[in-house]
Amino acid sequence: MNNSAIGVFDSGMGGLSVWRELRRQLPEESLIYYGDGKNCPYGNRSAEEILTFVEEAVEALLARGAKMIVVACNTATAVAIDTLRSRYPIPFVGMEPAVKPAALTSQSGVIGVLATKASFGGALYLANEARYGSQVQIIRAVGEGFVELVECGEERSPEALQTVRAVVEPMIEAGADRIVLGCTHYPFLTDTIAEVVGDRAVEIIDPAPAVARRAEWLLDQNNLRAESGNVARYEFLSAAGEEYEAMLAARANSLK
Numbered sequence: 001m002n003n004s005a006i007g008v009f010d011s012g013m014g015g016l017s018v019w020r021e022l023r024r025q026l027p028e029e030s031l032i033y034y035g036d037g038k039n040c041p042y043g044n045r046s047a048e049e050i051l052t053f054v055e056e057a058v059e060a061l062l063a064r065g066a067k068m069i070v071v072a073c074n075t076a077t078a079v080a081i082d083t084l085r086s087r088y089p090i091p092f093v094g095m096e097p098a099v100k101p102a103a104l105t106s107q108s109g110v111i112g113v114l115a116t117k118a119s120f121g122g123a124l125y126l127a128n129e130a131r132y133g134s135q136v137q138i139i140r141a142v143g144e145g146f147v148e149l150v151e152c153g154e155e156r157s158p159e160a161l162q163t164v165r166a167v168v169e170p171m172i173e174a175g176a177d178r179i180v181l182g183c184t185h186y187p188f189l190t191d192t193i194a195e196v197v198g199d200r201a202v203e204i205i206d207p208a209p210a211v212a213r214r215a216e217w218l219l220d221q222n223n224l225r226a227e228s229g230n231v232a233r234y235e236f237l238s239a240a241g242e243e244y245e246a247m248l249a250a251r252a253n254s255l256k
């Protein structure tokens, strides 16, 4: 038993899509969310730069006693998860693009994957593509401009619809019936993506619930669960300062 908080990290606000699932599935666990905010977006940055930012975040979370860290960022996972696991003594949960469930359930044999440039270049994604690419056709696309829209809270604007349509429409026209959200910012654009999809039978897959289940499993494996009846605390940190921290808290509190 351990009542310390679980650390949750992202380049910005996107990881709140995972934070929401952690809160839902693990209501007795305290969570410290670190949204970099200062260096977001990470997606087009070099691996060296991303690793530096990730280490800064992890150090800040460890300094606050995090017992486990969920890297709620596909880009940071792609670049840094192996380094983190070898360097620090606590368990780390990473993001994995949900290529497997999409490939296994697709009826059309075509799936679309949305992620950042850095995620597509990572060994994790490439291994997934090599594994399932022979069973289904995989169309990958960078969600160009998506992260910026979410950071500005502009997910339902006309500009968002146009930006999302430009990326998602070609996937659907190519026959994709599954769209994998391979960046934690993208679930905030689900309604906009659904608008582009319209009445076509396309399932949008967010890996956050599976990541929260994995976190729960790891807590049990390591005997790190909070005591029954523990009253969870939620804290928000950022490299971008107090104003951004307040924005994170407000956004998190507004999530259902």
Ligand code: DGL
Binding pocket: 010, 011, 012, 014, 015, 040, 041, 042, 043, 044, 072, 073, 074, 075, 076, 116, 119, 147, 182, 183, 184, 185
């Ligand atoms: N939310 C992130 C991810 O899951 C990072 C996006 C970015 O900063 O470019 O990949």
